[in-house]
Amino acid sequence: MLVQFNCLDKHPSMQDVRMQHLAAHLAWVEEHMTHICVAGPLKDNAKIIGSLYIIEAExxxxxxxxxxxxxxxxxxxxxxxxxxxxxxxxxxxVGGKNWPTQASN
Structure with missing residues (x-):
């Protein structure tokens, strides 16, 4: 199953906290790459305001x-x-379209 996380920062000053933890965060991403379909920062006018993840899990x-x-x-x-x-x-x-199969009536 795929799970999407939309994570919004508390306030703009979180950028400093993000930078303090960036190396550890990137190491975490690399360690869990098999479960992360896509991840990255959410931005508004070039400022990071949060994070988006799509994670594959049971x-x-x-x-x-x-x-x-x-x-x-x-x-x-x-x-x-x-x-x-x-x-x-x-x-x-996903390589184009991957529509779910539907039973015929």
Missing amino acids: DVKQAESLLHSDPYYTANIWASIDIFEFNAYAGSW
């Missing part, structure tokens, strides 16, 4: 557990984390 609980080990999470950077199950059905990242 269930939401496992994906949350993985996210909770991220140094950015433990540094308490984010004001909110929205969590959604995600289905990758179309786009260049």
Whole structure:
């Protein structure tokens, strides 16, 4: 299953905290690359305002557990984390279209 995390920073000064934990965060990303489909900063007018992750896991609980080990999470950077199950059905990242099969009537 794919789980999307939309993590918004508490305030703009979190950029300094992000930089303090950047090396540890990048090491965490490299360590968990087999579960991370895509991850990166969310930006508004070139300023980082949060983080986006799509993580592959057996269930939401496992994906949350993985996210909770991220140094950015433990540094308490984010004001909110929205969590959604995600289905990758179309786009260049999934090789075109991958529509779910539907039973014939």
